[in-house]
Amino acid sequence: MKILITGITGQLGTALAESLQDNHEITGLCKDSSSSTHPTVKADLSDWKTVYDAITRINPDVVIHTAAQSNVDACEKDPEYAYRINALGTRNIAIACQRFDAVMVHISTDYVFSGDNAPQGGYTEFDATAPASVYGKSKLQGEEFVRSLLSRYFIVRTSWLFGRTRANFVSQIVSALNEGSPYTAVDDMYSAPTLVTDLADGIAHLITTPLYGTYHLTNTGFSSRYEIAQAIAVQLGVPHTVIRKASLKDLRLPAPRPLFSGLRNYVWELNNFKPLRSWQDAVSEFIEGK
Numbered sequence: 001m002k003i004l005i006t007g008i009t010g011q012l013g014t015a016l017a018e019s020l021q022d023n024h025e026i027t028g029l030c031k032d033s034s035s036s037t038h039p040t041v042k043a044d045l046s047d048w049k050t051v052y053d054a055i056t057r058i059n060p061d062v063v064i065h066t067a068a069q070s071n072v073d074a075c076e077k078d079p080e081y082a083y084r085i086n087a088l089g090t091r092n093i094a095i096a097c098q099r100f101d102a103v104m105v106h107i108s109t110d111y112v113f114s115g116d117n118a119p120q121g122g123y124t125e126f127d128a129t130a131p132a133s134v135y136g137k138s139k140l141q142g143e144e145f146v147r148s149l150l151s152r153y154f155i156v157r158t159s160w161l162f163g164r165t166r167a168n169f170v171s172q173i174v175s176a177l178n179e180g181s182p183y184t185a186v187d188d189m190y191s192a193p194t195l196v197t198d199l200a201d202g203i204a205h206l207i208t209t210p211l212y213g214t215y216h217l218t219n220t221g222f223s224s225r226y227e228i229a230q231a232i233a234v235q236l237g238v239p240h241t242v243i244r245k246a247s248l249k250d251l252r253l254p255a256p257r258p259l260f261s262g263l264r265n266y267v268w269e270l271n272n273f274k275p276l277r278s279w280q281d282a283v284s285e286f287i288e289g290k
């Protein structure tokens, strides 16, 4: 298939290109001139005409839309930009998919949930959304555009991504502990850390099916950042004492975050798809550099 990946230079976009390149023809859509090793077209998500023309030229079978303003605090500080990119930018992709009858995969987030009264075992795709942050609200609006404009789509909500493309909470913990620096980690906020290569392989499977709709897709198990840091310390052979506990409110971050936003991969389970491995195995492989 011809697959267009928006955000091909990002954490997930890079992993998707790697996972899909052997069996599909990959093109990336980038904001700036790209460092990607794949062919790319240049378009800013907010410029609907350039996005439309780019998708017209490529005429893809599938568009995987990973590009976003994914910085939660930056969204809180600049809501207009967040809505322009995450909500209207997603609409712009969906309009082009509608015109050219391409399947759209839209990547969304656990932050569409409030964290209040979370069900035992995590939020399912059938639970009510109630985002607290501008980031969560703007991503949810993006979902709504996809649902209202398209019939052939996958909305894939995921959480706490980590990979090798850019610094993230797992790579920061590993670097700090390797340097012998203390690391402060929040112990009252829970979700599922998810390795982008595992998520990419899951999406590669999903697009071979016609089972459209909304999916939660994460590595298995929930944890706090503090528990993740402890697991990393054990694997690196570093004493636990270098990890300091903090509560979310101690950090005084601009954007509110759900204290529990674990996603149960319920529709994935109901389809009898193979669950992604545990977050512990994913983190362990990441540290080993495989």
Ligand SMILES: NC(=O)c1ccc[n+]([C@@H]2O[C@H](COP(=O)([O-])OP(=O)(O)OC[C@H]3O[C@@H](n4cnc5c(N)ncnc54)[C@H](OP(=O)(O)O)[C@@H]3O)[C@@H](O)[C@H]2O)c1
Residues within 6 Å of the ligand: 006, 007, 008, 009, 010, 011, 012, 013, 029, 030, 031, 032, 043, 044, 045, 046, 065, 066, 067, 068, 069, 070, 085, 107, 108, 109, 110, 139, 158, 159, 160, 161, 162, 166
């Ligand atoms: N990171 C997480 O923990 C997390 C958790 C849940 C869900 N998600 C969702 O998962 C998706 C992938 O996240 P990620 O961590 O891979 O993101 P990322 O590493 O921040 O990459 C974002 C990509 O989007 C591109 N982009 C940003 N603004 C753009 C614009 N105006 N026009 C065109 N391209 C633009 C970036 O290009 P430049 O580098 O050129 O700016 C980059 O390639 C996002 O939709 C995010 O909301 C992320």
